[in-house]
Amino acid sequence: MDLSPSGAWLVIVVASLGCYALKLAGWAVPARWLEGERLQRAAVLLPIPLLAALVVVQAFAGDRALVLDARAGGLAVAVVLVLLRAPFLVVVLAAAAAAAVLRAV
Amino acid sequence: MGIGAAVGAYGLSFGAAGVTAGLSTLQTCALSLLLFTGASQFALVGVLGAGGAAVAAVAGALLLGTRNTLYAVRLGTLLPVRGPRRLLAAQLTIDETTGMATAAPEGLAGTAFWATGASVYVLWNGATLLGALGAARLGDPGALGLDAAVPAAFLALLALQVRARSTLAVALSGALIAALAIPFTPAGVPVLLAALAVVPLILRRRRET
Structure with a gap:
């Protein structure tokens, strides 16, 4: 992390206020303002590419470069387990264990 | 019960991810108490952990939080919440509470919403604390593979959202x-x-209608 502790607190407070405002807005504004079909679809679809991008960034990003290290091995194990419909904690722990083993050998 | 186990596991992973990203235990717990929307929290610590700027971390969390606005609209049509209770209902407006309230039998949407909201809030924050304390005590996150646990967590979350071929293409x-x-x-x-990546799908839908 590149931020100072106070910088991190600022991020936490601003993001929390912003996300709370997003939640409250849905309760406060008239429903017909948000009924547009494209708006609805955008909000439902948005998490999908963002989560996919987070997978890539967390597994393959180095310092301004794509890198292949033990994290990729962990991700490969996670892909298999997700396809097998394993529970959340199993997927996460197995990925961590696979990466730890790859680093140890 | 299924939701309880999933929230517990997810909260433990978030607590560990927050500390692995470089936040303190207190900061990680503050995110669960104040932000209280899992994917946004994970995105925020993910961006910070990768050395991202404050603005990028906040923007990622907000983009993932936009669906809660639509959840609130849907909940507003299901349960009559008036006055100051709306302020509390807003904080509890997330995937799990919306899912339970919309799936509840006629007349029980309110009960389902408040009961799910209260139990998920307690469980999520307790699990975050345990995960953060555990990761803080374990030492070197890399040697334990904790940095590989974060992309795995995002992948598992993503799998819940990808149901059709069109959404797989977006992913x-x-x-x-x-x-x-x-x-x-x-x-x-x-x-x-x-x-x-969502732009083509939204434009295509407009042409079809």
Whole structure:
């Protein structure tokens, strides 16, 4: 992390206020303002590419470069387990264990 | 019960991810208490952990939080919440409470919403604390593979959202945009650029109608 502790607190407070405002807005504004079909679809679809991008960034990003290290091995194990419909904690722990083993050998 | 186990596991992973990203235990717990929307929290610590800027971390969390606005609209039509109780209902407006309230039998939507909201809030924050304390005590996150646990957590979350071939295409496009952007943009920006992957699908839907 590149931020100072106070910088991190600022991020936490601003993001929390912003996300709370997003939640409250849905309760406060008239429903017909948000009924547009494209708006609805955008909000439902948005998490999908963002989560996919987070997978890539967390597994393959180095310092301004794509890198292949033990994290990729962990991700490969996670892909298999997700396809097998394993529970959340199993997927996460197995990925961590696979990466730890790859680093140890 | 199924939701309880999933929230507990997810909260433990978030607590560990927050500390692994470089936040303190207190900061990680503050996110669960105040932000209280899992995917946004994970995105925020993910961007910070990768060395991203404050603006990118906040923007990622907000983009993932937009669906809660639509959840609130749907909940508003299901349960009559008036006055100051709305302020509390707003904080509890997340995937799990919306899912339970919309699935509840006629007349029980309110009960389902408040009961799910209260139990998820307690469980999520308790699990975050345990995960953060555990990761803080365990030492070197890399040697334990904790940095590999974070992408696995995102993948498991993603799998819940991808049900159709069209959504799989959106996921793969988002992943490709991020991979192409990583060498050329500062940390945090690839995730924001990936949001563009929804544009073709939204435009295509308009032509069909």
